[in-house]
Amino acid sequence: MLLDDHLVLFIKYNINLFIAIINSIHDKFRGVRMQRNKRFAIIAVILVLIAAAGVFIYKGSWVFKSSPKVADEEPAKSQDPQPTEEPEIEQPLPTPIEPEPKVPEHKEVRGIYLTGHSVGLESRFSHLIDLINTTELNAMVIDVKDDNGEISYKSSVPLVKELETDKTVKIKDIKAVIQRLDENYIYPIARIVVFKDNIAATQKPEFAIKSKDGSVWRDYKKVAWINPYIKEAWEYPISIAEEAADMGFKEIQFDYVRFPTDGNRSLIDYGEAGTDRTMSQSISEFLSYARERLSKKGVVVSADIYGLVTTVKDDMGIGQQLEDLSTSVDVLCPMVYPSHYAYGSYGIKYPDLEPYRTVFTSLSTAKQRVEQIQTDKSKAKIRPWLQDFTGAWLRPKSAYKVYKSADVKAQIQAAYDSGLTEWILWNAGNKYTEDALLKE
Known part of the structure; x- marks a missing residue:
């Protein structure tokens, strides 16, 4: 100083x-x-x-x-002219870095199906988690949107709120469920029923399949369907699928992704949209669009198809043609339940009595057809639904048998012998034949 x-x-x-x-x-x-x-x-x-x-x-x-950095008094103004300040150059904002899209991670699935009720019932859910932890199983397919059009948990999707399709809450805390599956290394798959939707088609008739008289068409069970030709209607199931992906599901599995098979279909009028493209094109376009949306969230997209789709050449009049579908999704899941094949299929009098032969014929044919497709697009893997139930409705009674451990094992072996490595068991009541599964 x-x-x-x-x-x-x-x-x-x-x-x-x-x-x-x-x-x-x-x-x-x-x-x-x-x-x-x-x-x-x-x-x-x-x-x-x-x-x-x-x-x-x-x-x-x-x-x-003191040194010039502190001064209580205002410094004397210089008599020299002040230099003109250069205008401040506005710096361009940094370009936002786009987050890299998540890459879907495909897993070799050996799974089982669960309804929303089974997930919501602690004793049953815990039992099925223990079943997976102690056997070769590693995945669960869980109802997010079921056959009735109901959402299993409280959703934030605006149209779900409008239609009140989540008012019956089966799963109280879906995020806790996903976390629990993650802690047990269980691969979670969200099942979403698409075009069979009595609630949405009834409350939103502009999206529904119509009869020629303009009324909402219904099948033999009085169920209304969404018209697959109407692209505006696609947003509803896809937005639910996106929400499921955000919740933590690793895969979205679309079911009833087809046109109706029963009911008086001669009365149907699909409207002007139905003249622009075929049924097969419409279903394939929906799945391709859904995969485009969902792949950004890093989830695998799969689709359930009829078992006969694997061996017939056309789309069976429901929009499911194997070659078209094979480039639209990541995984195709043919429902090769022996009880669902017509008598005489594949030269087998009663297919339900010969599970190995029925499943092997269907899957080996499908694998061969997909391999022969000439395309630059990625081709879907095949993961079959297998039968773990008894087709007691079949007549005569000699046309079916009670399915036991050996019958489930025969189907699993048929899948492996076809060159496949994945499968899922279906039982509507979620009761599975534990003896058919290899112990971990």
Whole structure:
């Protein structure tokens, strides 16, 4: 720090005054008897007091100049012209970094199907988790949107709220369910029924399949269907699928992704949209569009198809043609339940009685057909649904048998012998033949 310049000048020009004061003090104390050191000390103190008094008189207080970074007084304005400030150049905003799209991770699935009720019932859900943990199973297919058009949990999708399709809550905390599956290394698959939807088709008739008289068409069970030709109607199941992906499901499996098979179909009028493309094109376009949307969320997209689709050449009048579908999804899931084949299929009088032969013929044919497709697009893997139930409705009674461990094992072996590595068991009541499964 430096003394204020004015203070320095003050001292400089009054130095004679200081000298005179010192001499006067010295003379005053000359006759006083005291030690020399004490005399000089008194003189020094008096001098300091005089100096301080002079500064206060001149300036009003002690003033020290510090380095230029601190100044209480406004600096004097320069008389020189101020340089013109250059305008500030607006810097361009940084380009936002797009998050890299998630890559779907395909897993070799050996799974079982669960309804929303089974997931919501703790005792049953825990039992099925234990079944997976102790056997070769590794996946669960869980109803998100079921055959009735109901959503299993409280959804945030606007149209779900409008239609109130989530008012019957089967799964109270879907995120907790996904976390629990993750903790047990169980691959979660969301099953979403698409075009069979009595609730949506009834409340939104503009999306429904219509009769020629303009009314909503219904099948023999009085169920209304969404018209697959109407692209605006696709948003509903896809938005539910996107929500399921956000919840943590690793795969979206679309079921009833077809046109209706029963009911008086001669009464149907698909409208003008039905003249633009075939049924097969419509179903394939829906699945391709859904996969495009969902792949951005890093989920696998699969589709359930009829077992006969694997061996017939056309689309069976329902929009499911094997070659078209094989480039529209990541996984195709033919429902090769022996009980669902017509008598005499594949030269087998009663297919339900010969599960290995029925399943092997269907799957080996499908695998061969897919391999022969000439395309630059990726081709779907095949993962069959297998029968773990008894077709007791078949007549005569000699046309079916009670399915036991050996019958389920025969189907699994048929899948492997066809060159496949994946499969899922279906039982509507979610009761599975544990003895048919290899122990972990």
